[in-house]
Amino acid sequence: MSGITRAEVAHLAHLARLRLAEEEIDHFAGQLDVILQSVASVSQIATQDITPTSHPLPLVNVTRADVVVPGLSHAEALAAAPAVEDGRFRVPRILDEE
Amino acid sequence: MNSTPKGPVNPDMAADLIRQSARVLAEAIKSGEVSAREVTQAHLDRIGAVDERVHAFLHVDTDAALAHADRVDVKRAAGEQLGDLAGVPLALKDILAMKGVPTTCGSKILQGWLPPYDSTIVERLRAADIIILGKTNMDEFAMGSSTEYSAYGPSHNPWDLNRIPGGSGGGSAAAVAAFEAPLAIGTDTGGSIRQPAALTGTVGVKPTYGSVSRYGLVALASSLDQAGPCARTVLDAAYLHSVIAGHDPHDSTSINAAVPDVVAAAMKADVRGLRIGLVKQLSGAGYQPGVLQRFNEAVDVLAQLGAEIVEVDCPHFDEAMSAYYLILPSECSSNLARFDGMRYGLRVQDGGDAGVETVMADTREMGFGPEVKRRIMLGTYALSSGYYDAYYGQAQKIRTLIIEDFTRAFGQVDVLVSPTTPTTAFPLGEKVDDPLAMYLNDIATIPVNLAGNCALSLPIGLSPADGLPVGLQVMAPTMADDRLYLVGAALESALFDRWGHLLIEEAPAL
Numbered sequence: 001m002s003g004i005t006r007a008e009v010a011h012l013a014h015l016a017r018l019r020l021a022e023e024e025i026d027h028f029a030g031q032l033d034v035i036l037q038s039v040a041s042v043s044q045i046a047t048q049d050i051t052p053t054s055h056p057l058p059l060v061n062v063t064r065a066d067v068v069v070p071g072l073s074h075a076e077a078l079a080a081a082p083a084v085e086d087g088r089f090r091v092p093r094i095l096d097e098e
Numbered sequence: 099m100n101s102t103p104k105g106p107v108n109p110d111m112a113a114d115l116i117r118q119s120a121r122v123l124a125e126a127i128k129s130g131e132v133s134a135r136e137v138t139q140a141h142l143d144r145i146g147a148v149d150e151r152v153h154a155f156l157h158v159d160t161d162a163a164l165a166h167a168d169r170v171d172v173k174r175a176a177g178e179q180l181g182d183l184a185g186v187p188l189a190l191k192d193i194l195a196m197k198g199v200p201t202t203c204g205s206k207i208l209q210g211w212l213p214p215y216d217s218t219i220v221e222r223l224r225a226a227d228i229i230i231l232g233k234t235n236m237d238e239f240a241m242g243s244s245t246e247y248s249a250y251g252p253s254h255n256p257w258d259l260n261r262i263p264g265g266s267g268g269g270s271a272a273a274v275a276a277f278e279a280p281l282a283i284g285t286d287t288g289g290s291i292r293q294p295a296a297l298t299g300t301v302g303v304k305p306t307y308g309s310v311s312r313y314g315l316v317a318l319a320s321s322l323d324q325a326g327p328c329a330r331t332v333l334d335a336a337y338l339h340s341v342i343a344g345h346d347p348h349d350s351t352s353i354n355a356a357v358p359d360v361v362a363a364a365m366k367a368d369v370r371g372l373r374i375g376l377v378k379q380l381s382g383a384g385y386q387p388g389v390l391q392r393f394n395e396a397v398d399v400l401a402q403l404g405a406e407i408v409e410v411d412c413p414h415f416d417e418a419m420s421a422y423y424l425i426l427p428s429e430c431s432s433n434l435a436r437f438d439g440m441r442y443g444l445r446v447q448d449g450g451d452a453g454v455e456t457v458m459a460d461t462r463e464m465g466f467g468p469e470v471k472r473r474i475m476l477g478t479y480a481l482s483s484g485y486y487d488a489y490y491g492q493a494q495k496i497r498t499l500i501i502e503d504f505t506r507a508f509g510q511v512d513v514l515v516s517p518t519t520p521t522t523a524f525p526l527g528e529k530v531d532d533p534l535a536m537y538l539n540d541i542a543t544i545p546v547n548l549a550g551n552c553a554l555s556l557p558i559g560l561s562p563a564d565g566l567p568v569g570l571q572v573m574a575p576t577m578a579d580d581r582l583y584l585v586g587a588a589l590e591s592a593l594f595d596r597w598g599h600l601l602i603e604e605a606p607a608l
Binding site: 089 | 211212214215307308321347350351353414417419420421423424431435438439440441442443444445447451452453454455456457458459460462463466471472474475476478479482488489491492493494495496497498499501533534537548549550576
């Protein structure tokens with residue numbers, strides 16, 4: 001695998017919604033490159049037909065009885081919000097960006 | 099102290115409440131030899147005296163702890179039945195939600211957040227009348243092996259304050275090792291209970307994945323995270339394990355089956371006839387000679403106690419690190435997407451003209467530390483189109499091979515053992531800007547997280563090279579957690595007989 005470029009790090013930061021400073025991008029590019037090279041051996045191993053494991057337990061469709069139980073109140077759910085308006089989470093403008 | 103010890107439990111009790119085991123304290127409270135308030139106050143006083151130097155705690159909940167202790171004393175006075183650990187103080191890792199009590203995960207992004215609900219673990223601790231003293235320091239969102247990635251400054255190893263206590267649960271381990279609490283809760287995603295236990299001369303257990311509820315445990319890597327007990331003795335850990343384990347309908351990955359009787363196993367403490375496997379891949383190169391020397395001696399002790407020792411080959415363990423550092427960042431980049439500054443936690447640039455994506459990116463940039471950012475970007479990379487198959491997909495296949503290695507090994511032996519860590523505690527600052535060197539601390543603990551089975555670390559002596567604690571790891575099959583305690587307690591007891599005390603008694607006075 002080829003090394004990770006500065007542009008790729010900037011792109012990853014954008015995908016991950018991290019506004020990295022310029023010097024952080026340089027710093028992380030070097031470190032991510034070293035880490036990725038050290039784990040690159042995974043691509044040489046296990047090329048055969050092996051079932052991937054995403055989770056240690058074979059549980060599927062865990063359900064519970066459809067019974068109403070107490071949850072958070074409206075006030076509790078909003079209590080930690082950075083901003084509230086009219087009993088709702090107030091968020092920044094979501095349109096007309098970029 | 100305003101009561102004179104009367105009972106036969108321990109004549110030195112009044113002099114040194116903080117040095118007692120959880121079980122001795124619980125019995126003394128039950129018999130009336132000492133009150134729960136006195137026990138709690140003694141530990142709060144200890145925190146007041148030493149935590150400025152140890153920095154195990156991020157938050158101490160003095161009033162609530164004393165109020166709960168008083169309720170235990172009232173219950174006792176009224177003749178109510180008390181639980182096995184009633185009135186015993188505990189330190190809680192700051193990754194578990196506790197209603198109305200600051201829960202930061204060691205991160206600036208959650209500074210000031212007060213959870214609106216209790217995690218299942220906290221509910222169970224309360225129901226058992228265990229007194230929660232406060233929240234312990236940790237690497238930010240449990241990413242790290244030294245607590246140096248905490249946004250609130252590192253914890254210090256009570257054996258040498260210039261060294262790290264391990265991580266991510268270094269605060270919980272340091273609290274137990276510094277006699278600030280006889281019990282603590284940690285969480286273990288790649289070794290975050292066991293590695294700090296090894297480096298601080300304490301006991302730590304990662305239970306079987308799914309046996310302790312993750313409800314209210316802030317997720318790092320959901321397929322790997324598991325909470326478990328920290329203590330100074332194997333028996334204390336067993337009692338705490340039995341309090342927190344068990345099915346929880348709030349956690350869809352909770353195993354709906356009976357928890358093995360870990361307390362009975364710790365009391366039995368017998369390895370006669372047991373087959374114990376030495377994992378070939380978890381020793382040798384990369385392990386300090388002093389660590390290996392103590393490990394080999396401990397294995398000899400197990401053999402003298404009547405266990406049969408055989409070498410076991412787990413060839414894919416060599417790839418566990420690589421698989422882990424693809425799987426963990428992948429899950430973490432997804433889990434930590436919830437910290438977007440919209441519903442709780444930090445939000446920067448609010449009220450201005452900035453749009454939501456700008457606010458999110460600025461909030462996350464300011465709220466997250468460097469290791470969290472590194473892993474989020476690594477995970478984003480491993481999951482991105484074009485790299486998914488080569489990285490995340492391959493890592494998942496290695497996970498399968500590691501599970502198969504364990505299955506084969508447990509066909510030959512009852513438990514596996516290894517050194518818990520390749521080295522003893524290293525100096526603060528030594529690896530903080532070398533992520534790869536930091537990752538190597540978890541080389542022996544990671545396979546168990548990938549496979550979902552269980553493991554315990556206990557102290558087995560001091561390295562002759564530097565006089566710092568060394569830990570031995572016992573690994574058992576899924577839902578055979580009782581075997582960890584059977585072996586751990588047998589070895590602990592043999593070493594106690596040899597030394598005349600627990601290893602932690604040799605820690606320097608703070």
